[in-house]
Amino acid sequence: MSETEKIPEIEKIVDHCLIFDVDGVLTDPVRKEITTPEGIKAIAERLQRGEPVILNTGRAVDFVRAKIIKPLVGALGNRTLLRNVLAVGEKGAVVMYFDNNGNEQLVVDETISIPAHIQAEARRITEEQYGDSMFFDDTKRTMVSIEMHDRYDLSKFQEAQKKLITELEALINTPEFKNRLRVDPSTIATDIQDVAVGKALGVRKALWWLGEKNVSPKEFLTFGDSQGDLAMAEELARLGKPTRFVFVGEPNKLKAENAQFPIVQTSDKYERGVAEFLKQLK
Numbered sequence: 001m002s003e004t005e006k007i008p009e010i011e012k013i014v015d016h017c018l019i020f021d022v023d024g025v026l027t028d029p030v031r032k033e034i035t036t037p038e039g040i041k042a043i044a045e046r047l048q049r050g051e052p053v054i055l056n057t058g059r060a061v062d063f064v065r066a067k068i069i070k071p072l073v074g075a076l077g078n079r080t081l082l083r084n085v086l087a088v089g090e091k092g093a094v095v096m097y098f099d100n101n102g103n104e105q106l107v108v109d110e111t112i113s114i115p116a117h118i119q120a121e122a123r124r125i126t127e128e129q130y131g132d133s134m135f136f137d138d139t140k141r142t143m144v145s146i147e148m149h150d151r152y153d154l155s156k157f158q159e160a161q162k163k164l165i166t167e168l169e170a171l172i173n174t175p176e177f178k179n180r181l182r183v184d185p186s187t188i189a190t191d192i193q194d195v196a197v198g199k200a201l202g203v204r205k206a207l208w209w210l211g212e213k214n215v216s217p218k219e220f221l222t223f224g225d226s227q228g229d230l231a232m233a234e235e236l237a238r239l240g241k242p243t244r245f246v247f248v249g250e251p252n253k254l255k256a257e258n259a260q261f262p263i264v265q266t267s268d269k270y271e272r273g274v275a276e277f278l279k280q281l282k
């Protein structure tokens with residue numbers, strides 16, 4: 001930040017801070033891109049009201065830049081309001097924010113990066129044995145992510161994935177790494193990540209950024225389509241922040257009986273669920 005931005009400002013109180021998971025929330029879960037413009041238009045309107053917007057995803061920031069920031073700039077008409085946008089990528093390890101002119105700044109948390117020799121070995125295993133079904137994601141800066149080829153047969157992938165998980169677990173099963181790293185499989189990818197990363201870390205990075213900007217939201221609205229996204233609202237509640245969790249996934253996929261905060265289930269799902277909720281938000 002420049003010197004002038006460091007001068008303490010009067011605390012700015014806003015009604016909401018919006019925190020979104022990306023896949024299946026802002027993008028269509030199958031096509032992996034925005035397929036209905038209503039959601040992104042509604043987010044542009046919240047930014048125009050001065051409300052901060054945070055994206056919290058396991059994706060690389062390159063994906064967020066191409067699939068979300070670009071269409072968002074289209075909806076806003078210019079880049080200046082990006083100053084109220086924070087994109088947290090790689091499960092909290094990479095942060096992308098914007099200066100008052102909309103120029104992008106990246107902060108990579110090197111303390112939770114996967115060591116280079118583990119990355120190299122994971123890449124070798126992928127390319128030599130699993131190249132037909134998966135690829136090593138070169139856009140990730142801190143974690144290992146091995147993703148299914150687009151349109152590959154999901155059941156064949158999951159067979160191969162079982163074997164891959166065993167090999168990756170053997171790779172990190174050393175005195176140095178077994179308590180620090182873990183293998184995290186999902187429907188279409190297998191990751192090696194630091195135990196410290198996750199949706200809650202993304203939330204703490206968001207709170208740090210809001211503090212730097214001296215912005216105090218009256219309420220945090222968190223949006224997700226998976227069980228794991230609940231951790232965003234849980235972390236906020238744990239830190240004493242008023243929050244609601246807006247669930248836009250399949251209703252039977254969420255278990256939250258003990259939640260200490262209100263949960264909203266939208267009737268429409270994914271991107272449309274987000275648009276539905278934001279339409280009625282005052």
Ligand SMILES: [Mg+2]
Pocket residue numbers: 021022023024025224225226
């Ligand atoms: Mg998701």
